[in-house]
Amino acid sequence: MAEPVKTRPYRSEVRAEKAAATRRAVLDAARGLMVAKGYDATTVAEIARVAGVAMDTVYASVGRKPELVVAVIDMVLGSSDEPIPAQQRDYVVAIRAARTGQEKLHLYAASMGVVMPRTAPLIDALRRAGETNDDCAAAWSALVDRRARNMLLFAADLRASGDLRTDLDDREVADIVWSTNAPEYYLLLAARGWSTERYVRLLEDLWCRLLLEPGPAT
Incomplete structure (x- = not known):
């Protein structure tokens, strides 16, 4: 009896x-x-043409256009060739390693200056597409909710520094950061002629003033 062929x-x-x-x-x-x-x-x-594959291969390997844009956003956020979880992004690792609240906010504001010019237009386009496409609406809503959850983690990390205001709970801190680091906020200021550098300075100053305990009077 012949032996069964084994798959290599x-x-x-x-x-x-x-x-x-x-x-x-x-x-x-x-x-x-x-x-x-x-x-x-x-x-x-x-x-598909640029990748050198069939359209069906695009759908099978990544997904349809809403999934593609979310993957691209995550690649830009992670500075990687593949979407990676938020906690593995270089700037998140650096923020978590920083010791003071001011250092953490400085690093986060700087990272927004790098990623927001490239991701904000894509996220806003996904939001607009969601007005007429349910899949796009679901993808955009998932991004918004994910960012809110990540801001709760950021608030907890700020709390651990000991520099956060005690009269604000983590949800309030998260909501303040979530609203001011929104793509819509960046695009509104850009439309008013704000440079990316000025936007970064505003975020750091705003967050430090609103979220951290004031230092000793000089």
């Missing part, structure tokens, strides 16, 4: 590597096109 382990490894390479190609194409042209002007067909 390397075959599944090769397939996994090819699938990962395809996903990276799709994500790289989506990021390049959406950051350069915007969400509205970028089509899935164009992403």
Whole structure:
């Protein structure tokens, strides 16, 4: 009786590597096109063409356009070739390692100056698309809720520094940061002619004044 043919382990490894390479190609194409042209002007067909794959492969490897833009946003936020969890982002790691509340707020404001010019237009376009598309509305709502949850973690980290005002609870701190680091806030100021540098200075000054206990009088 003939022995059953055994599948060689390397075959599944090769397939996994090819699938990962395809996903990276799709994500790289989506990021390049959406950051350069915007969400509205970028089509899935164009992403597929730049990635060198079929449209069905784009859908299978990442998802439809709402999933693609969320992946791109997470790539920009994480400065990586793949979407990564918030706690693994370089600026989040640096903030958590900082010792004082002022240092943490300085680092966070600076990080907003890096990521907001590239992510705010994409998030706003997703919000507008959600006015007529349920999938886009759900993706945008999930981003908003996720940011609110992350701000609660940030508030707890600030609390651990011992510098946070005691008359504000963590939810209040989180809501203040959540509202002022919103893409809409950045876009409103940009429309009024504010530079990114001025926006960063405003965030740091605003947060330090509102959230931290005042220092000793001089």
